Amino acid sequence: MERKILRIRVNNEDHELYIKPKTLLVEVLRDHLGLTGTKRACSTSACGACTVILNGMAVKSCSILAVQADGAEVLTVEGLANGANLDPLQRSFLDHGAYQCGFCTSGMLMSAKALLGEKARPTREEIRQGIHGNLCRCTGYNSIVRAIAAVTDGRYGEERK
Amino acid sequence: MNYTVLNTPLHNIDGVAKVTGRAQYTFDVELPNMLHAKILRSPYAHANILHIDTSRAEALTGVKAVLTGKDTLGIKQGIWRRYKELCDEEILTRAKVRYIGEPVAVVAAVSEDAAEEALDLIDVEYEPLPAVFDPMEAMKQGAPQIHEGVERNINVTRHIEWGDVDEAFAKADYVREDWFRCSSQAHVCMETHCAVASYTPDGKLTVYTSTQSPYYIQVLLAWTLGLRENDVRVISKYTGGGFGSKFELDSAQFCSALLSMRLCRPVKLVLTREEEFIATKRRTPMVYYVKTGVRKDGTFLAKEARVFTEGGAYTSMGATALYLTGFFQTFPYKWPNYRYDGYRVYTNTSPTSAMRGFGAPQATFVGESQIDLIAADLGLDPIEIRRRNAMTPNYEVPGQATIQSCGLLECLDRIEGWVKSRGELPPNRGIGIACYGFMSGGIFNWFDSPYAFSSALVKVNIDGKVDLFVGAQDMGQGSNTTLAMICAEELGVRLEDIRVHSGDTDVCPPDLGAWGSRQTLMAGNATKMAAAEAKRQILEFAAAKMGPNVVYDLDIKDRWIHLVARPERGLSYFDVVREAIRGKEGQAIIGRGHYTPHRKGMISPAYSFGVQAVEAEVDPDTGKIRLINAVTAHDCGQPINPLGLTGQLEGAIAMAAGYGFTEDLPMDEGKILNPNLVDYKLIRACDMPETEVFEVETHEPEGPFGAKEAGEGLTNPTAGALANAIFHATGVSVKELPITSEKIFYALKEKESHDR
Numbered sequence: 063m064e065r066k067i068l069r070i071r072v073n074n075e076d077h078e079l080y081i082k083p084k085t086l087l088v089e090v091l092r093d094h095l096g097l098t099g100t101k102r103a104c105s106t107s108a109c110g111a112c113t114v115i116l117n118g119m120a121v122k123s124c125s126i127l128a129v130q131a132d133g134a135e136v137l138t139v140e141g142l143a144n145g146a147n148l149d150p151l152q153r154s155f156l157d158h159g160a161y162q163c164g165f166c167t168s169g170m171l172m173s174a175k176a177l178l179g180e181k182a183r184p185t186r187e188e189i190r191q192g193i194h195g196n197l198c199r200c201t202g203y204n205s206i207v208r209a210i211a212a213v214t215d216g217r218y219g220e221e222r223k
Numbered sequence: 224m225n226y227t228v229l230n231t232p233l234h235n236i237d238g239v240a241k242v243t244g245r246a247q248y249t250f251d252v253e254l255p256n257m258l259h260a261k262i263l264r265s266p267y268a269h270a271n272i273l274h275i276d277t278s279r280a281e282a283l284t285g286v287k288a289v290l291t292g293k294d295t296l297g298i299k300q301g302i303w304r305r306y307k308e309l310c311d312e313e314i315l316t317r318a319k320v321r322y323i324g325e326p327v328a329v330v331a332a333v334s335e336d337a338a339e340e341a342l343d344l345i346d347v348e349y350e351p352l353p354a355v356f357d358p359m360e361a362m363k364q365g366a367p368q369i370h371e372g373v374e375r376n377i378n379v380t381r382h383i384e385w386g387d388v389d390e391a392f393a394k395a396d397y398v399r400e401d402w403f404r405c406s407s408q409a410h411v412c413m414e415t416h417c418a419v420a421s422y423t424p425d426g427k428l429t430v431y432t433s434t435q436s437p438y439y440i441q442v443l444l445a446w447t448l449g450l451r452e453n454d455v456r457v458i459s460k461y462t463g464g465g466f467g468s469k470f471e472l473d474s475a476q477f478c479s480a481l482l483s484m485r486l487c488r489p490v491k492l493v494l495t496r497e498e499e500f501i502a503t504k505r506r507t508p509m510v511y512y513v514k515t516g517v518r519k520d521g522t523f524l525a526k527e528a529r530v531f532t533e534g535g536a537y538t539s540m541g542a543t544a545l546y547l548t549g550f551f552q553t554f555p556y557k558w559p560n561y562r563y564d565g566y567r568v569y570t571n572t573s574p575t576s577a578m579r580g581f582g583a584p585q586a587t588f589v590g591e592s593q594i595d596l597i598a599a600d601l602g603l604d605p606i607e608i609r610r611r612n613a614m615t616p617n618y619e620v621p622g623q624a625t626i627q628s629c630g631l632l633e634c635l636d637r638i639e640g641w642v643k644s645r646g647e648l649p650p651n652r653g654i655g656i657a658c659y660g661f662m663s664g665g666i667f668n669w670f671d672s673p674y675a676f677s678s679a680l681v682k683v684n685i686d687g688k689v690d691l692f693v694g695a696q697d698m699g700q701g702s703n704t705t706l707a708m709i710c711a712e713e714l715g716v717r718l719e720d721i722r723v724h725s726g727d728t729d730v731c732p733p734d735l736g737a738w739g740s741r742q743t744l745m746a747g748n749a750t751k752m753a754a755a756e757a758k759r760q761i762l763e764f765a766a767a768k769m770g771p772n773v774v775y776d777l778d779i780k781d782r783w784i785h786l787v788a789r790p791e792r793g794l795s796y797f798d799v800v801r802e803a804i805r806g807k808e809g810q811a812i813i814g815r816g817h818y819t820p821h822r823k824g825m826i827s828p829a830y831s832f833g834v835q836a837v838e839a840e841v842d843p844d845t846g847k848i849r850l851i852n853a854v855t856a857h858d859c860g861q862p863i864n865p866l867g868l869t870g871q872l873e874g875a876i877a878m879a880a881g882y883g884f885t886e887d888l889p890m891d892e893g894k895i896l897n898p899n900l901v902d903y904k905l906i907r908a909c910d911m912p913e914t915e916v917f918e919v920e921t922h923e924p925e926g927p928f929g930a931k932e933a934g935e936g937l938t939n940p941t942a943g944a945l946a947n948a949i950f951h952a953t954g955v956s957v958k959e960l961p962i963t964s965e966k967i968f969y970a971l972k973e974k975e976s977h978d979r
Contacts, residue, residue, distance in 0.1 A: 109413070156238045162701065202906075
């Protein structure tokens, strides 16, 4: 089968890959780059487990061809922390118990990260809207909303290194 | 009690792995030289398999093997292992299919794409048979027979009775009869069922899988594949949700193992979301008849319940759901007289089984709806009628169970206070309440495990770090953290001193796993016992070293070994452990613990209780429901992990509200019409109400540190409370789940024409 060259920057690292044109972005991340933090749970862009940030926007990587991301910059859950310094969202998720089985957590964090990129002080309602595309079967969302709100309220700002 | 670890808001021990994407689920497992597998599934609800030709599929490039039922040992398996007649399912069927989606053949190939392509090249000749989908139809004489020799398709029956029901009805001031229908529900674990099996030429099989019970899967695989139990290793480090769907042997596990044994290569099989909907088990739908007799002051005199469950094609855990719905139909009230008859009926639909609540959410919806109808008929207050009949500590359910701790009355008081604080509600709003209780692990041993129900091993190392080995399984509910907290508290160290080993049958002691809310109490007791044994060894050494007056007791708290009466006098835990290990010829300090319930009745050693209030708004023009508040007063004994507890509570509300009004599995001739996450409506972030919880602390004598069940039972009250909220908001009672906008709309129309 025909192959295409994909140049993509993921978590501040440049990659050049030869891929089948039908390869999905989530497949490039998981299968080619080994970034298995990004999950897949429906393949119909209904659950949000595969959410990553593409050029600043939250996207569902199961519903995007990798070639559509040619030349783009992608942030995945593996790129959130800086070494041992966790992102404020990650710390807040820990403090608020905003995960259980953890399978939706990566996507949830990336939707939250994108939301915060767009809006520094979203309302509670906007936070709910921001993660409305992400399904979680364990938590009932409220702990996740509290975790995100704690970050937007500035409770994790001063500790940032 | 003053605890140093329990009931403090600590991070889950697997939290960092989960928020950084490092947690490796079965879905993420890749082994060298691995193949991918896909399952061919039946398009018929009921058919004989006449012939399968796999030659075209085998010839496809990249295909390594195509196997059918003929390549299996043909063992009819089931999780009710003790009862041969209830072991009725061949995972890869040989002769007959009984539901749409049943596995017929399986392919291993170098890629998922090749395996998928091969499925189209398998030629199956079926002889379609008449099928039946509704339990009431399936029980009729002359209905299609789904299993040979099973008359009228009745798979299991259950009878529970105490008191004199007929006499009590004759004496009752008021008797009410109702029929209800409880729907099915899909578990929708975010990680679908999946397995990576690797069989090696030395006769050993390793299976990575997403499961709630590695021990069950080990035993069931060994049985169906003809292997020795301990030649099968099941590894499940992280499980992406379970909710009752992942403790029976499933098609991903069995088929990947079968292929790997044939090929001696690792084989990965991940179910698609569609397969997950159509061909994994689901909540048991029930047709429910209840007749209740009361005094005019609301005192409960007698109840009679009859249940017909849509069993689907196989027994699975449905037999347990049938018993539990009958038992929990009486909960949490004192019924002097009760009679229950349950019938589980085979149908040509996907098997129905365990799902969080396990028959109790159905029972609670039915029972709590009817109580509000009776209260309305008699002009009684819904809280008052419940208070009058509520279970209290040390109550005995005749012949079934003894309740020890029970904080139900206090829960009712707290909820009454909250309801009053809401004052006058705006129009079209209502508050409904529901009481519930649940078990803390089951007593029954239909699996016929020869082992203790839970076991634990605690090993204290030279640096004071503690290894805790448990067969209990963490599927996201946080049991590893809960057990680590129990271990740390008992041993007198900190949570960060504990390293938990679970999810690996080669390393961990057998344990029945995560279902029926059993782990906090059962694995918790085993862990506490193991930690106490290790602690005893440390304290013996410390006593010898400190030489206190022989009447003084020693204890360890927060890494400080001290005289209980003189806490300032003591030694560092680390120093004592170091020297103790040297003193024991260099052996680590090891404690063993186990737990099996004895003389605790028929059901469970302990019961949780609670009351939930749901405030909902109904749009009178469209019937659309909006959840405003869900407030719960909750008695789980001694809370252990408060963050986890809140998470369980809120998560249960989301799942149970979904059961109440959004989730449904409509079928046409046995075909599920919405097998995807677009058309199957889960509660999402914007749908969630505000949630509040009042913890009512009791001390459960049977539980570790007084703890009992705290997660599954919370799924019980929400649908019933919601139904009652809608009843109080609109005056219409919908007796069929889910309570969709459509049903409310038509019920309102009917009421309008009736009132006119």
